[in-house]
Amino acid sequence: MTATTALILYALISMTALTVEIVYAYATQGFGYGFSSNRPAIERTPLGLRLERAWRNQVESAAYVLAVLAAAAVTGLSGPGPALALALVVAGRALFVLLYYTGLPFARIIGFSTASLGSLYLAVTMLLG
Secondary structure, three states: OOHHHHHHHHHHHHHHHHHHHHHHHHHHHOHHHHHOOOOOOOOOOHHHHHHHHHHHHHHHHHHHHHHHHHHHHHHOOOOHHHHHHHHHHHHHHHHHHHHHHHOOOOOHHHHHHHHHHHHHHHHHHHHHO
16 A cells, blocks of 8 residues: 555545534434534434544544655655555554444554554654665
């Protein structure tokens, strides 16, 4: 996998997570909810809270994931090790979001750890290389 492909896939994961949260809000609050300028505070279901938190974490992870992916793309980082690390970052973030949706305690750590280790590998490789 190339760094450019990883960036595109990360963006698709982010857009999908946001779309799922928005669609769920419309489905549970009604279509007019999205057009209200003064939205009332809503009580979210446990699933609604998980969808919101998964999206929020995806945005927060962009602080380090996008920086590493962009640096890998700019430097032209390639080879079997970086390609595997890029795939792990993308797969880990996708897995994190999906496992967060399930609500299983600590299950999302698998995805988070996978993506974080891939990101760390890429950062160290670029720093030392």
